[in-house]
Structures are given as structure tokens and as C-alpha cells.
Amino acid sequence: MAHQNTPAERQIMKFVEKLPLPDEVKTGWSQQIKNEGMTEELREEIRLKLASDPDIDAATKARFEVELARLARQWRMEVGSKHFAR
Helix, strand or coil: CCCCCCHHHHHHHHHHHHCCCCCCHHHHHHHHHHHHCCCCCHHHHHHHHHHHHHCCCCHHHHHHHHHHHHHHHHHHHHHHHHHCCH
């Protein structure tokens, strides 16, 4: 059964599509999020790939890293709120 994506995960998939990286890498990440959901390991993989790409200038890297951090924080809050008991 496919994973039911949260709104934050759908935003991360849209973010991944905007990254200036090869299409096969972006498609793999999007499929992983769609099928299994977002994970901390995947977030770190995206961050490292973005940071290590020599073709992207520093200002663009910084902008994408800040956006990724914001989306990851939003995703963590969504996941945490599901496990919060009243």
C-alpha cells in the first residue's frame, strides 16, 4: 500500500522538482517520498547533494538550504503532532 503523503511532504516534493540537479536524482527522491514518506536520512541526503554540487553558486545553495530547513521543520511538526496525545 502506498504511503499517504502529508501536505508538508507534498511541498517537499515540489521543492525537490525546483532543485538545479539532474532529473534522475530528483525523480528518485520524489518517488521515495511518494512511496515511503519523508525521512531524516533522505533530508540529509538532499542537503548533502545540494551542498556538494560545484555547479550551483553559493547564494543559490544558501537559498535552497534555508528553504529545505524550513520545509523539514514543518514536516517534523506535522509528524510530531500526529503522535501528540491530548
